[in-house]
Amino acid sequence: MAQDHRHMEELFTRIQRGEKQAFDQLYLRYFDNLKQFAQHYVKREESADELVSELFVQVWLRRGALHEIHNPTRYLYQSVKNGCLTYLKKENRHTRVSLDEVDPANLQVAITASxxxxxxxxxxxxxxxxxxxxxxxxxxxxxxxxxxxxxxxxxxxxxxxxxxxxxxxxxxxxxxxxxxxxxxxxxxxxxxxxxxxxxxxxxx
The missing domain is CATH 1.10.10.10 (Winged helix-like DNA-binding domain superfamily/Winged helix DNA-binding domain)
Structure with missing residues (x-):
């Protein structure tokens, strides 16, 4: 847990310095999960895709302020949630959501190499x-x-x-x-x- 948190902080630090490779790593690691998270709110896949894509655009454009973020993973999810709620208000939709989901186990296996x-x-x-x-x-x-x-x-x-x-x-x-x-x-x-x-x- 602590190691994952440090890794995210390092990615944000590198992105703040303008390292495109670090930004690409962040995008590949989180885009699908954030999109799935967004779909619980907005329901439409294309809308979820647009909202998450916009978040990553903002992360890159405002990279100079990333040092102010103390919990990068939570920041990403909270930003997507805020974007979804704003979207729903504009669409005059009810913001109450029924949720029930998640993906492949982050399971690790200790095995011999045979x-x-x-x-x-x-x-x-x-x-x-x-x-x-x-x-x-x-x-x-x-x-x-x-x-x-x-x-x-x-x-x-x-x-x-x-x-x-x-x-x-x-x-x-x-x-x-x-x-x-x-x-x-x-x-x-x-x-x-x-x-x-x-x-x-x-x-x-």
Whole structure:
């Protein structure tokens, strides 16, 4: 968590210095997740795309002030949320949103480097990514924000307008769902049970 935060701060520092490569890294890392987040509010993909694109334009144009931002990841999400609410007001839409989503597990696996185990890992990771894609919208979104973007449950709750308990429950259910995928994979004989313990999934 602290390492991710430091990495984001370093990216913002480099962007402030005008490093286009750092800006490109930020864009590739966050665009899809922010777009998905925006779609919970504005519903239309093209509108979400425009709002997130505008945010990145502003980040680059106002890069000289990035040193004032203490939590870059939260800043990105909060900026998108503010943009969405402004958009909804202009469109005279109701701003109350029902959320339920998030994407592939930011799961890490400790395995040996043998070709057979690597193949098993890739097969299992594909199944896990598919399982995340099939999660309810709110669960998938919450899970991605917590596990991929390393936001705290409290921060996610504030951004999505949910209670902390709801966010924690969604993360728990997502993890439980993915654990079931892992168990089913091994129970189906796709890998030797003796090696199952070598797969250590960091889901929290």
């Amino acid at each position: 070709p057979e185990q690597l193949l098993e890992y890739k097969e299992l990771l594909t199944l896990l990514e598919e399982a995340v894609d099939l999660m309810p919208d709110q669960r998938r979104t919450v899970f991605r924000m917590v596990k991929e973007d390393r936001l705290k449950c409290r921060e996610v709750a504030e951004l999505l307008g949910l209670s902390v308990r709801t966010v924690e429950n969604q993360v728990y259910r997502a993890v439980k769902q993915l654990n079931e995928v892992v168990e089913s994979y091994f129970d189906a004989g796709n890998a030797n049970q003796g090696r199952a313990s070598r797969f250590f999934f960091l889901v929290i």
